[in-house]
Amino acid sequence: MKKFNPENKEILTYGECLEPAMKIKDVEEAKNYLADYTVYQQKMMDKEKLDYHGLTAEQIAKQNLGYFAGYYNEETRLRVEKLFNCSHPLFGKAENGIPTNKEAFEMGVNYDKKRRKQ
Numbered sequence: 636m637k638k639f640n641p642e643n644k645e646i647l648t649y650g651e652c653l654e655p656a657m658k659i660k661d662v663e664e665a666k667n668y669l670a671d672y673t674v675y676q677q678k679m680m681d682k683e684k685l686d687y688h689g690l691t692a693e694q695i696a697k698q699n700l701g702y703f704a705g706y707y708n709e710e711t712r713l714r715v716e717k718l719f720n721c722s723h724p725l726f727g728k729a730e731n732g733i734p735t736n737k738e739a740f741e742m743g744v745n746y747d748k749k750r751r752k753q
Contacts, residue, residue, distance in 0.1 A: 636664050639671035647675070653703040656719070657711055665718035672696045697721035709733065 637655045640647060652672060659665050676699075677692035687695060701723045704715035712729040715721070722728045725742045734742065 636661075637668060639668050640675060649699065649703070653699060656700055657704060657707055657715060659718060660714065662718060669693070669696060669700075669719055672700075698724045704729075 637659050639655070640651070644651070652675070656665070656668055656672070659668060673693045673696045676696045680687060680692055680695070690698075697719060698721070700715060700719045701721040702725075704712040704721075705723045705726060707715075709729060712723075716729055725746055726734050726739065
């Protein structure tokens, strides 16, 4: 069973937080992993005191999982999205299809423009 932060480190890289989740295949395991990751995310948010645009720790954790799964194959991305009830923050659900390189670039540019206006 994959446990979040098994070494109980105080600070983790995104890879240390997210890579183990990409291997999870069990609903209960995903639920426990997300709960622990959300607690960790909240600690980081409290410590950093940054503006998270009204997002909760769980919402950020799910966005991170969806984003990270986008670097994997379609099978992994679909499984992660289903298990963690998440999606890629820019591309949406994998079931909607994978954007072309041009579409992905344009989504990134539009996202950046939107964020700069905020």
